[in-house]
Amino acid sequence: MAMPQMDPAKLQLVxxxxxxxxxxxxxxxxxxCHRKCIPLKYHEPxxxxxxxxxLDRCVAKYLDVHERIGKKLSNMSQGESEDLTKVNIPEKK
Amino acid sequence: MTTPGEMSEADQIKTFKDFLTQYNKLSELCFNDCVHDFTSRKLRSSEDKCTVNCMEKYLRTNQRVSQRFHEFQMIANENMLALAQKSPN
Structure with missing residues (x-):
């Protein structure tokens, strides 16, 4: 998960x-999730x-989407940089 | 490093900044959602009630989202640990 061989200052920045x-x-x-789940009428606190x-479902779905997009993005940027250099793929679940 | 249980100055400033940001956001949200009538200078009692409910509800929303978020974080961390133990590199 963490990047290997990095000086502590850089690691802290990351x-x-x-x-x-x-x-x-x-x-x-x-x-x-507030916008999507809470109606604008504030009758009770x-x-x-x-x-x-x-809200529970919204959080789960949001994080799902977040993960999916993260995977897609890293795939895309990997595809771009693969031709240039053979970098070790950061393992991420 | 700081002693446990005590925040560094930078952390305290960060917490204060987060609080102020939250405060501003809450004012904006509840004003926009509750105050529509400008025929009077004073807040109507219904507007007042709405804004107070809005604030409390938002805080409860935040609390609940936070609980779920941390649950997912924990699961993700456990998965990551299990993965790291399976394939140490």
Whole structure:
């Protein structure tokens, strides 16, 4: 999962970037699922049952899409760089 | 490094920044969703109620999404660990 042979300073930079990207993704996830699952009429402060179930599914689907797109993107960029250099493929599930 | 249980200054600033960002976002969201009438200078009681409900509901939404998100994170981490143990390189 982590990139091999990298000096600690660079590794930390990569890790910070990863955390930042994660929290950005999380914020987008909350915004998207809130928009899709919570009706604009705020009659009560509690989450309704339907709303809760919708949120659960929304999170699962969002992360699914996130993973799929990630795979597609890395496939695409791998295809591009494959002709230039033989890099070891970063293993990612 | 910091002592456990204590945040570094940078972390505290980051937390504060996140809080302010969240605050602004919440104001924007609930204002847009709840306040439509500008025939009066004052917030109507229905608007006031709506904004308060909006805020509380959003926070609950965030809480629930956070729970699910962390569950998925845990599973993903476990899968990654299992994969790493199977093929050490």
């Amino acid at each position: 890790q910070e970037l990863e955390i930042e990207m994660m929290s950005d993704m999380y914020n987008r996830l909350v915004t998207a 509690e989450l309704g049952k339907g709303e809760s179930v919708c």
